[in-house]
Amino acid sequence: MIVSSAIERRYKLSSDEFKKDYVELGKPVILSGVTSNWSGFEKWSLKYFKNLSPELNIYAKKFCNNKIEICPLTMKKYIELIENYEKAPENNPLPPYCHDLPLFSLIPSLIENAQPFPINYLPEWYCYKWWRYCQFFLGSSNSVTPLHFDCLLTNNMFFQIVGRKQFTILLPEDAKHCYRQGWRWFLVNPENPDLNKYPDYKNAKPIKFIVNPGDILYMPPGTLHHVRSLDMSISFNIDWHTQKSSLTALAAITKGMPIQNLYYNFLLTMGLVLKVPPQIIFKFYKPYLNYVS
Numbered sequence: 497m498i499v500s501s502a503i504e505r506r507y508k509l510s511s512d513e514f515k516k517d518y519v520e521l522g523k524p525v526i527l528s529g530v531t532s533n534w535s536g537f538e539k540w541s542l543k544y545f546k547n548l549s550p551e552l553n554i555y556a557k558k559f560c561n562n563k564i565e566i567c568p569l570t571m572k573k574y575i576e577l578i579e580n581y582e583k584a585p586e587n588n589p590l591p592p593y594c595h596d597l598p599l600f601s602l603i604p605s606l607i608e609n610a611q612p613f614p615i616n617y618l619p620e621w622y623c624y625k626w627w628r629y630c631q632f633f634l635g636s637s638n639s640v641t642p643l644h645f646d647c648l649l650t651n652n653m654f655f656q657i658v659g660r661k662q663f664t665i666l667l668p669e670d671a672k673h674c675y676r677q678g679w680r681w682f683l684v685n686p687e688n689p690d691l692n693k694y695p696d697y698k699n700a701k702p703i704k705f706i707v708n709p710g711d712i713l714y715m716p717p718g719t720l721h722h723v724r725s726l727d728m729s730i731s732f733n734i735d736w737h738t739q740k741s742s743l744t745a746l747a748a749i750t751k752g753m754p755i756q757n758l759y760y761n762f763l764l765t766m767g768l769v770l771k772v773p774p775q776i777i778f779k780f781y782k783p784y785l786n787y788v789s
């Protein structure tokens with residue numbers, strides 16, 4: 497198995513080039529120079545979120561033995577766990593990981609810190625209240641998201657704001673070498689693959705790189721990813737379909753996609769292909785933002 501760091505990096509890429517050279521070809525890329533004017537880079541920190549909304553009820557996740565345990569907490573309690581861990585990692589347990597939090601909807605004042613948002617990279621349908629589709633990731637250093645792909649087979653634009661993250665990604669055709677479990681999770685740990693247990697992983701071609709503050713990582717539908725936070729970190733993503741990816745995702749019902757995912761993809765297809773306005777679709781789509789799978 498050869499681990500490469502072969503991901504392209506493009507500075508101030510136009511939306512036309514992005515669509516032609518990456519989205520249409522299903523090719524990952526790191527975009528930079530696009531979010532330089534965001535005030536979030538100066539303002540946002542875990543402490544800032546704690547002061548802004550201490551009593552906000554949130555959920556953090558523990559990924560253990562291929563199970564996800566949900567821990568309800570307040571923002572204040574959660575950030576304190578992280579602060580204590582960062583002061584003395586050896587004396588504190590690794591805090592759970594706050595994963596998939598729709599923070600723009602919970603604290604709308606944050607939206608203005610992510611302007612101008614590069615909405616031109618996405619289909620126009622997402623323009624109306626784009627921030628409703630974003631999910632945040634807040635966590636301590638050493639937080640890990642195990643290997644998976646995004647469950648609706650959407651495109652993913654991943655915005656790194658604070659701290660660095662180490663990504664290991666694999667293209668969809670490598671899924672067959674990674675020992676899939678259920679619909680979207682994989683048993684191999686790309687950081688320390690057990691080739692005795694998972695010998696076929698030697699045929700996979702993992703790509704490993706660091707995503708820095710200011711970077712946007714684009715991952716095409718079905719890209720496998722394993723993520724380790726190298727620092728205390730704030731990121732968010734937006735999962736989105738094109739007409740084409742929404743139709744491909746519907747067809748994945750024959751490949752084991754759960755029926756609930758099919759329902760969310762059906763809604764997005766109604767929007768993107770049949771042009772049903774987001775004002776109508778979103779109220780049905782909203783539960784997806786709290787869907788753990």
Ligand SMILES: O=C(O)CCC(=O)C(=O)O
Nearest residue numbers: 633641646652654723733
């Ligand atoms: O940042 C992470 O830990 C996970 C990110 C992820 O899985 C995603 O954006 O889909």
Ligand SMILES: [Fe+2]
Nearest residue numbers: 644645646721
């Ligand atoms: Fe993901």
